[in-house]
Amino acid sequence: MNVKSTLVEQYKAMGICEEVYSYGEKTERELKERFVAIDEIAEYNQLKVIAAMQKNRVSAECFQMSSGYGYNDLGRDTLEQVYADCFHAKAALVRPQITCGTHALALALMSNLRPGDELLSPVGKPYDTLEEVIGIRPSTGSLAEYGITYRQVEFLPDGGFDFEGIKAAINEKTKLVTIQRSKGYLLRKTLSVAEIGELIRFIKGIRSDIICMVDNCYGEFVEVIEPTDVGADMVVGSLIKNPGGGLAPIGGYIVGKKECIDNAAYRLTSPGLGKEVGASLGVIQSFYQGLFQAPVVVASALKGAIFAANLYEKLGFTVLPDGRESRHDIIQAIKLGSEERLCAFCEGIQAGAPVDSYVTPEPWDMPGYDSKVIMAAGAFVQGSSIELSADGPLKEPYNVYFQGGLTWYHAKFGILMSLQKLYERNLVNKDQIC
């Protein structure tokens, strides 16, 4: 049996016409070398994870569930050392009690800052949800309510760091600097780990005692080094993104210097208790397995992002990052330019999902947004954005942001499905596809 023709038939049976399929194949062929480079990074990171597991003698006992106080939870304590070693750091806090990425970031900040201290972001506005944590938007329980002040230095117009502005913003109160790696949903560039290192060196050169924290969300395993390899004191992220590998059903992590991690542990549980309590309730095996799979999952998501960038760029859409740029996170933005295209794109992603494929995403008034938002997600873990997902606000320039894909084949199918919807509705130039 000819596998290729069987494959084409299967795509057809699942709604991808031959024109869209061959346009996809052509695009994929042009990306061969880049995919090889991504696989090499994944291979290195896979070995890094296995080495950390072996060094810490991960065993079947580690997967046993603990309940109640969770004293002497071998699996939890060993996993934290595995994370620390993976990131070449001294300590880690990796817990299901950390409910999401925002919580992990808030915890890292609130535990390491004291009243009278100042927090500095030298990379412009932080991720939306952090505005309320910091108190940029007034909010109950914010750092501002505890007398912690905040300053922000914008990027220069050319996208570089404003070193002079950063130097001027640092004063005797500056205690902690927060550096967001991913652009999130802003149209700035994502920072490479090397660029983060350059910024940390500059800040430590002014005052070596300033704590440098990195919001690592969406960045884990995209490169062969992490921010802890270039001097970060604390690196923070979510387990329902990259490092959970799609298997962790909840959780967040903080890795870094022992003192910073101890502070976070005493805040997460209680002064005096710290890391000693916190039952793992049976989720710990999925944390191990997710971390084990994460390098390959991240590679799949990256291939999907690059595939989509090239597919849509050739059709005349502006894509960010562009089709050739080096990657430092898994997010892809495409400027679709109309409401019809944005909705069609999201419908395609939804239709290609393994879960909830039969529902049609509808734009809705999401709290905290000034326009309707459309979202596509057919995920095993609710809200998981390491799984293929897309969303965008219904306003000019009708950008869709999408990320994830647990397997490359699913990412490819979902993206082809998005294009199929646009194709069927005459929302793209058909001549360029045929």
Ligand SMILES: *Cc1c(COP(=O)(O)O)cnc(C)c1O
């Ligand atoms: C997702 C994300 C967060 C917040 O994580 P949640 O799990 O959604 O709370 C913070 N910063 C960045 C850059 C992110 O991408």
